Amino acid sequence: MNHNKMPDLWIDTEDTETNELQEVEINLLLEGLYQMFGYDFRGYVRASLRRRILNRMKAERLPTITALLEKVLHEKGYLERLLNDLSIRMTEMYRDPSFFAAFRSRVVPLLRDLPEIRIWHAGCATGEEVYSMAILMMEEGLAKKTKIYATDMNEKALIAAQKGAFPLKKMQQYTKNYLKAGGKMAFSEYYTTDHQFAYFNPMFEENLFFAQHNLVTDGSFNEFHVILCRNVMIYFDNELQQQVHHLIHSSLADGGFVGFGSKESLLFVPKSLKYEEFSPQEKIYRKI
Numbered sequence: 001m002n003h004n005k006m007p008d009l010w011i012d013t014e015d016t017e018t019n020e021l022q023e024v025e026i027n028l029l030l031e032g033l034y035q036m037f038g039y040d041f042r043g044y045v046r047a048s049l050r051r052r053i054l055n056r057m058k059a060e061r062l063p064t065i066t067a068l069l070e071k072v073l074h075e076k077g078y079l080e081r082l083l084n085d086l087s088i089r090m091t092e093m094y095r096d097p098s099f100f101a102a103f104r105s106r107v108v109p110l111l112r113d114l115p116e117i118r119i120w121h122a123g124c125a126t127g128e129e130v131y132s133m134a135i136l137m138m139e140e141g142l143a144k145k146t147k148i149y150a151t152d153m154n155e156k157a158l159i160a161a162q163k164g165a166f167p168l169k170k171m172q173q174y175t176k177n178y179l180k181a182g183g184k185m186a187f188s189e190y191y192t193t194d195h196q197f198a199y200f201n202p203m204f205e206e207n208l209f210f211a212q213h214n215l216v217t218d219g220s221f222n223e224f225h226v227i228l229c230r231n232v233m234i235y236f237d238n239e240l241q242q243q244v245h246h247l248i249h250s251s252l253a254d255g256g257f258v259g260f261g262s263k264e265s266l267l268f269v270p271k272s273l274k275y276e277e278f279s280p281q282e283k284i285y286r287k288i
């Protein structure tokens with residue numbers, strides 16, 4: 001081929017071939033992760049997965065995705081690194097403060113009379129959302145009867161969540177969020193510090209239960225009055241979102257509440273799953 005004559009076409013063809021080959025390799029990698037370790041990323045949004053896989057490949061100075069698969073299958077430590085790349089753990093305390101303000105003013109009054117309140121944080125990452133909720137329920141005088149179940153597929157994130165230790169330098173931002181979310185105390189009442197971290201755990205140990213749970217491959221494990229699954233399904237394709245919506249809906253008690261992330265919608269909720277738009281602006285819905 002004369003590259004000087006048709007440079008664009010040549011480059012396009014090569015790119016298309018590389019992309020096709022990489023797609024095949026990504027499929028094999030995802031299949032390997034699933035069959036060997038039970039982690040199922042096959043229904044995750046492809047563009048974002050692809051970017052992360054390629055980044056890991058480059059960071060490890062590997063020539064191909066197949067070489068990455070080889071490492072993941074045969075060398076210790078690679079799986080964990082890749083899992084960390086594939087699960088995006090960005091979170092913060094009282095993320096979207098108006099969500100927590102609406103939860104406090106509108107949802108909490110409807111939970112008050114329950115003998116026990118069970119809350120599930122599905123995809124809790126490193127736990128910032130979980131401690132935010134525990135503090136809120138404590139301030140509403142409901143701590144004693146509230147049980148908070150916090151799950152994530154990422155074991156490393158869960159270990160961090162259990163510790164409840166968050167960087168001290170973030171506390172200024174988190175205090176602002178807490179106040180915007182309707183916080184009633186001095187936020188510093190809730191944690192102790194050393195030179196690096198703020199520690200939230202001791203106060204809430206009795207209410208919190210952490211466990212590894214994969215929304216794609218694991219089933220329902222209790223009936224909840226509240227489920228927060230925020231900023232998790234944005235990484236799932238339409239079909240997988242539908243599947244996980246079934247799991248969430250079937251894990252909610254009648255009249256229970258579900259909260260999604262600010263950029264998420266009910267677009268892919270199957271029609272058979274009925275929700276009332278309780279506070280659509282804050283992405284809070286109620287099972288009918």
Ligand SMILES: C[S@@+](CC[C@H](N)C(=O)[O-])C[C@H]1O[C@@H](n2cnc3c(N)ncnc32)[C@H](O)[C@@H]1O
Nearest residue numbers: 087088090091123125153154214215216230231
């Ligand atoms: C961006 S964080 C959201 C954390 C928190 N819910 C929030 O909104 O701040 C997404 C979390 O979902 C978890 N996740 C992704 N896929 C999952 C799955 N299939 N099952 C359980 N957790 C999953 C990731 O490990 C990550 O910790």
